[in-house]
Amino acid sequence: MALIVQKYGGTSVANTDRIKNVASRVASYHARGDKIVVVVSAMSGVTDNLIRLAREIMPLPNEREMDVLLATGEQTTIALTAIALHAIGVPAISLTGAQAGIVTDGVHTKAKIRNITPRKVHDLLNQGKVVIVAGFQGQTADGQVTTLGRGGSDLTAIALAAALKADLCQIYTDVDGVYTADPRIVPGARKLSEISYDEMLELASLGAKVMQSRSVEFAKKFGVVFEVRSSLNDNPGTLVKEETSSMEDIVVRGVSLDKNQAKITLVGVPDRPGVAARIFKVLGEAAINVDMIVQNISHGTGAPTTDLSFTLDKPELLKARKVIEQLQSELGFRDVISTENIAKLSIVGVGMKSHTGVAGKLFETLANEGVNIDMISTSEIKVSVVIDLAHGEQAMKAAHKAFLGS
Amino acid sequence: MALIVQKYGGTSVANTDRIKNVASRVASYHARGDKIVVVVSAMSGVTDNLIRLAREIMPLPNEREMDVLLATGEQTTIALTAIALHAIGVPAISLTGAQAGIVTDGVHTKAKIRNITPRKVHDLLNQGKVVIVAGFQGQTADGQVTTLGRGGSDLTAIALAAALKADLCQIYTDVDGVYTADPRIVPGARKLSEISYDEMLELASLGAKVMQSRSVEFAKKFGVVFEVRSSLNDNPGTLVKEETSSMEDIVVRGVSLDKNQAKITLVGVPDRPGVAARIFKVLGEAAINVDMIVQNISHGTGAPTTDLSFTLDKPELLKARKVIEQLQSELGFRDVISTENIAKLSIVGVGMKSHTGVAGKLFETLANEGVNIDMISTSEIKVSVVIDLAHGEQAMKAAHKAFLGS
Numbered sequence: 001m002a003l004i005v006q007k008y009g010g011t012s013v014a015n016t017d018r019i020k021n022v023a024s025r026v027a028s029y030h031a032r033g034d035k036i037v038v039v040v041s042a043m044s045g046v047t048d049n050l051i052r053l054a055r056e057i058m059p060l061p062n063e064r065e066m067d068v069l070l071a072t073g074e075q076t077t078i079a080l081t082a083i084a085l086h087a088i089g090v091p092a093i094s095l096t097g098a099q100a101g102i103v104t105d106g107v108h109t110k111a112k113i114r115n116i117t118p119r120k121v122h123d124l125l126n127q128g129k130v131v132i133v134a135g136f137q138g139q140t141a142d143g144q145v146t147t148l149g150r151g152g153s154d155l156t157a158i159a160l161a162a163a164l165k166a167d168l169c170q171i172y173t174d175v176d177g178v179y180t181a182d183p184r185i186v187p188g189a190r191k192l193s194e195i196s197y198d199e200m201l202e203l204a205s206l207g208a209k210v211m212q213s214r215s216v217e218f219a220k221k222f223g224v225v226f227e228v229r230s231s232l233n234d235n236p237g238t239l240v241k242e243e244t245s246s247m248e249d250i251v252v253r254g255v256s257l258d259k260n261q262a263k264i265t266l267v268g269v270p271d272r273p274g275v276a277a278r279i280f281k282v283l284g285e286a287a288i289n290v291d292m293i294v295q296n297i298s299h300g301t302g303a304p305t306t307d308l309s310f311t312l313d314k315p316e317l318l319k320a321r322k323v324i325e326q327l328q329s330e331l332g333f334r335d336v337i338s339t340e341n342i343a344k345l346s347i348v349g350v351g352m353k354s355h356t357g358v359a360g361k362l363f364e365t366l367a368n369e370g371v372n373i374d375m376i377s378t379s380e381i382k383v384s385v386v387i388d389l390a391h392g393e394q395a396m397k398a399a400h401k402a403f404l405g406s
Numbered sequence: 407m408a409l410i411v412q413k414y415g416g417t418s419v420a421n422t423d424r425i426k427n428v429a430s431r432v433a434s435y436h437a438r439g440d441k442i443v444v445v446v447s448a449m450s451g452v453t454d455n456l457i458r459l460a461r462e463i464m465p466l467p468n469e470r471e472m473d474v475l476l477a478t479g480e481q482t483t484i485a486l487t488a489i490a491l492h493a494i495g496v497p498a499i500s501l502t503g504a505q506a507g508i509v510t511d512g513v514h515t516k517a518k519i520r521n522i523t524p525r526k527v528h529d530l531l532n533q534g535k536v537v538i539v540a541g542f543q544g545q546t547a548d549g550q551v552t553t554l555g556r557g558g559s560d561l562t563a564i565a566l567a568a569a570l571k572a573d574l575c576q577i578y579t580d581v582d583g584v585y586t587a588d589p590r591i592v593p594g595a596r597k598l599s600e601i602s603y604d605e606m607l608e609l610a611s612l613g614a615k616v617m618q619s620r621s622v623e624f625a626k627k628f629g630v631v632f633e634v635r636s637s638l639n640d641n642p643g644t645l646v647k648e649e650t651s652s653m654e655d656i657v658v659r660g661v662s663l664d665k666n667q668a669k670i671t672l673v674g675v676p677d678r679p680g681v682a683a684r685i686f687k688v689l690g691e692a693a694i695n696v697d698m699i700v701q702n703i704s705h706g707t708g709a710p711t712t713d714l715s716f717t718l719d720k721p722e723l724l725k726a727r728k729v730i731e732q733l734q735s736e737l738g739f740r741d742v743i744s745t746e747n748i749a750k751l752s753i754v755g756v757g758m759k760s761h762t763g764v765a766g767k768l769f770e771t772l773a774n775e776g777v778n779i780d781m782i783s784t785s786e787i788k789v790s791v792v793i794d795l796a797h798g799e800q801a802m803k804a805a806h807k808a809f810l811g812s
Contacts, residue, residue: 016463057425057426057489062489065489068481068485068500069481071481072478075474075477075481076459084464099549143505
């Protein structure tokens with residue numbers, strides 16, 4: 001008898017037939033005596049539809065109200081999932097994030113989990129019930145509805161698994177597991193049976209899209225072993241866990257392409273101390289996540305100025321530009337340029353720590369393809385480059401062939 | 407400066423354009439210095455769609471889960487309405503029923519309001535904000551989501567008006583006010599400028615559809631004067647308040663037709679004490695509202711039996727039949743017959759107290775139309791008859807002409 005947290009994403013609960021499938025799967029675990037906590041996302045399309053409604057009224061709606069709005073998506077799914085379990089005779093009860101004891105900070109639309117009081121969930125599990133918890137949401141200590149931002153339902157599942165000391169956390173999605181590359185782009189991509197937190201983190205942060213970084217970080221921090229697997233079949237998935245020594249034999253674990261980033265360049269920034277600090281402090285205060293940052297050397301004939309570029313998630317571009325433009329008179333930069341036509345290509349592997357020449361081989365591969373490199377960023381276990389969006393998939397295929405042989 | 411509670415129903419918030427219209431109206435009151443609490447329903451169609459989803463999974467879904475599900479409808483509207491006010495520069499904040507301090511009992515899908523703690527609403531009003539409260543919902547003392555049943559948003563508005571000691575409660579709907587009859591059926595129907603609580607109660611309980619009885623009862627109990635008016639124009643509506651002596655000059659205030667009732671007949675019920683009590687106690691425990699009850703005299707040659715008929719809301723027919731059928735072996739009645747093909751026609755007026763012959767005139771009118779009467783029920787200020795659904799509108803027109811002259 002195990003305590004298992006299962007998370008089902010939006011495509012797994014996209015309609016009532018899929019919700020019934022989820023219920024059948026949950027029932028089979030419940031029948032063998034496991035205690036099951038089910039975390040569900042909004043039915044696919046629902047969140048986007050709510051965002052569309054809000055934007056019909058106002059382009060940048062208030063974030064507290066967006067949380068009140070978006071939290072309804074998961075609340076709908078928990079009730080329908082509980083009903084689907086009742087329909088096949090399985091005792092089940094739904095809980096909103098607040099009811100499940102998930103307390104967050106007050107940063108609306110991207111709140112952080114402060115703590116989880118799992119007493120109520122434990123009580124209900126002990127009564128033999130399947131407990132269905134709304135992903136993506138919580139409430140502040142003073143009762144405000146909050147949402148956790150992108151990938152929030154995964155985070156709910158992993159945080160609940162940690163708080164409940166679950167034996168396993170299963171992340172059900174529409175893919176079979178984590179691949180060496182997106183198989184829709186790279187036909188030779190292979191499913192991995194296991195991957196380390198750090199590799200998964202790089203893949204997540206680099207746009208492999210299976211999971212968001214913060215969920216993997218949370219799992220790493222609390223040692224939550226989780227499995228990424230499909231809700232559409234019974235194939236074993238990919239186990240994500242601490243790095244083992246055998247993992248280092250493979251230099252590159254996977255190749256990822258992130259097409260969801262945008263780039264902002266501040267042109268003619270006065271080259272004096274504190275300017276960059278000011279810019280990124282203000283962006284941070286607006287809760288905008290910046291990814292890569294590149295500052296070019298000073299140029300020009302008058303007072304020394306520099307160009308400063310950074311990347312961020314596409315949906316935040318409008319908000320970030322607004323924040324940046326408000327700083328223009330204070331900081332005196334000449335212009336702001338932004339583009340959505342970029343892609344970030346990355347290769348990831350813990351084996352890189354003990355192998356050299358990986359970055360050089362990637363640059364050479366891209367040069368042979370005639371692909372120009374715009375920005376470069378490296379870590380111990382990954383190399384990332386920003387390139388033109390139009391060349392993204394071509395570059396990804398070439399890199400996969402060069403490092404993973406197919 | 408007044409404190410006004412305004413309630414907008416589903417058709418008034420059916421899409422983002424209508425929500426913007428609501429925001430404009432609220433803004434005009436806010437601009438003249440009034441404190442405004444706005445109670446909104448789910449966007450029209452949303453609740454029905456959620457019910458459809460649940461029934462796709464299971465015909466009689468669990469009521470606790472239905473409340474979790476349906477409460478999302480109003481939560482969506484409060485956020486969008488707050489955003490629409492922000493869009494035109496009006497400070498506004500949304501509150502779920504729970505956040506607004508609305509505590510109910512635990513009878514899911516038709517909870518009763520236990521108490522309202524209006525401190526938070528007062529605080530926010532004093533900060534100059536328009537406070538938008540989700541209608542139709544509350545929570546139990548131990549944090550379960552509940553809904554108030556049909557007409558629940560009106561009840562939320564009137565109960566908040568009472569708790570806040572509001573100067574006025576305005577119920578905005580898609581009709582101009584309360585009419586002598588449904589103008590879609592009776593072309594000569596006229597709008598009433600005022601009506602007593604008791605008359606409105608009879609009209610509400612008899613299917614005039616503008617409002618549910620419980621909201622009017624609540625208003626009467628707490629002396630909340632409210633106005634029923636249109637959200638589509640600026641015409642004055644109908645004021646609902648305590649009876650005044652001049653109201654008695656009019657014998658019949660209005661004619662109503664309820665096509666939303668169904669009838670259940672228990673055939674061959676053993677005629678012994680306690681049987682009827684048992685039946686209606688069990689129905690009461692299942693929270694099913696029974697309206698008219700008729701028991702025929704005993705007949706038959708063996709042990710005396712009787713037929714017992716009652717009416718109830720159509721949507722509860724399935725549930726009520728289920729409850730009744732479970733009693734069959736215990737109580738020994740022979741059969742259960744049910745039909746949805748009935749209509750209830752009623753004439754209402756406080757003036758009936760001091761005028762005689764009203765019922766007789768109604769029966770004569772129907773006889774002249776060749777309409778058969780199935781059940782009869784009277785009170786001090788109304789006469790109701792159950793007739794065949796197919797004759798409903800014809801009978802209504804005839805009664806309006808006989809009592810109201812057009």
